[in-house]
Amino acid sequence: MAKQSGRQKAVVERVLHEFKQGTLESGSGAKVKSRRQAVAIGLSEAGASDRQTPAENRKRLRTTEARQAAGGETKASLYARARARNIPGRSRMSKAALIRALE
Structure with missing residues (x-):
């Protein structure tokens, strides 16, 4: 297996931490539930999989890093949390507004 970059190691480490936390x-x-599956997911997200082309690996790493930079939550998950807390006007809010309203 080829050496992983520091960015790839950080992604794999985060995924395995999520696995350990459940x-x-x-x-x-x-x-x-399987450590083997968690490792496969980590390598895929980090763009270090030997099952994908180099172009796919680069794309996956960029996507993962963008998601982490955005706080990791999607607008849909933020909206679901806002709906559970019954925040008014949530359907017209942007992602940033949802984050502010949930704080």
């Missing part, structure tokens, strides 16, 4: 989910939304 919060890592697969693409279908089911909890990941």
